[in-house]
Amino acid sequence: MTERSIIFFDIDGTLLNHDKKLPSSTKEAIFKLKELGHEVAIATGRAPFMYRDLREELEIDTFVSYNGQYVVVNGKVLYTNSLNTTSLEKLTEVALRNEHPVVFMDHEDMKANVPEHHYINESIDTLKIEHFPTHDPHYYxxxxxxxxxxxxxxxxxxxxEQEFQDFDFIRWHPVSVDILPKGGSKAKGIQAVVEKLGFPKENQYAFGDGLNDIAMLSSVTNSVAMGNGEEEVKRAAKYVTKSVEDDGILHGLQMVGLL
Structure with missing residues (x-):
């Protein structure tokens, strides 16, 4: 290897399999990348507090959280992009009338505007995390x-979507949608990281599987979609590797010549 590269990995369905487990081949591949001198980063829709253990296990301190809205490089906050509070308050009022609960999220915690709701339980449970939103309707x-x-x-x-034009809505579960600042994406968060660290386009790589990865895979020069990803995601990527369940990360890194 003559040049260092930076590789961004999504978490759910990419680093972690459908049981939210980290395949041993993936962990070994990540540390091999680091041994070779490459920069390894995470780019996820998750909040930072939702994958602290994973970062510690993989010894990663550069990450793009909240689909690009909270970016940390080498353990220090580099870039943030927050939701419009006035619009969010209005949206919450509409959601309450529609009996659609919301969960507010910052870099430290998440709070629900209702004491409990089966939609919240159903979707958050799929993440298999210890952290669960408690009730605070004024957290915003x-x-x-x-x-x-x-x-x-x-x-x-x-x-x-029609009423609140300064937000983007990205579905991640049959009963839950991410609300993000308009135009915010993993791609923008990644751009902030590579500009800070000085990686040229040809030395940028990204792996993902979900709809929230499309902007990232479309913008990063060497993009790899997981075999378990949706067809729309695969079309956005330069390469398609095997499923996360079938050593897809290791295979993809070998396919693009990083390992």
Whole structure:
């Protein structure tokens, strides 16, 4: 290897399999990359507190959280992009009338605007994390929020998309949608990182599988979609590797010549 590269990995369905486990081949591949002198980073829709253990296990301190809204390089906050509080308050009022709960999220915690709801339980449980939102309907006040979760069935988010133009809505679960600042994406977060660290386009790589990875895979020069990803995601990538369950990370790194 003559040049260092930077490789961004999504978490769910990419680093972690469908049981939210880290395959041994993936862990070994990550440390091999680091031994070779490459920079390894995470780019996820998750909040920082949702994958602290994973970062510690893989010894990664550069990451793009909240689909690009909270970016950390070498353990220091580099870039943030928060939700418009006035619009969020109005959206919350509409959601309450529609009996659609919301969960407010900053870099430290997440709080629900209702005491409990089965949609929240159903979707958050799939992440298999210890952290669970507690009740605080005023959590959005006097703090920066980088993402909010709206809980509704597929198609019901359309009314919010039409009414709240300064937000983007990305579905991640049959009963839950990410609410992000308009135009925010993993791609923008990654851009901030590579500009800070000085990696040229030809030395940038990204792996992902979900709809929130499309902007990232479309913008990063050497992009790899997981075999378990949706067809739309695969079309956005330069390469397609095997499934996460079938040593997809290791195979993909070998395919692009990094290992």
């Amino acid at each position: 006040k006097k703090r920066d929020l980088y993402q909010t979760l709206l809980f509704c069935r597929e198609g019901e988010e359309k009314q919010y």
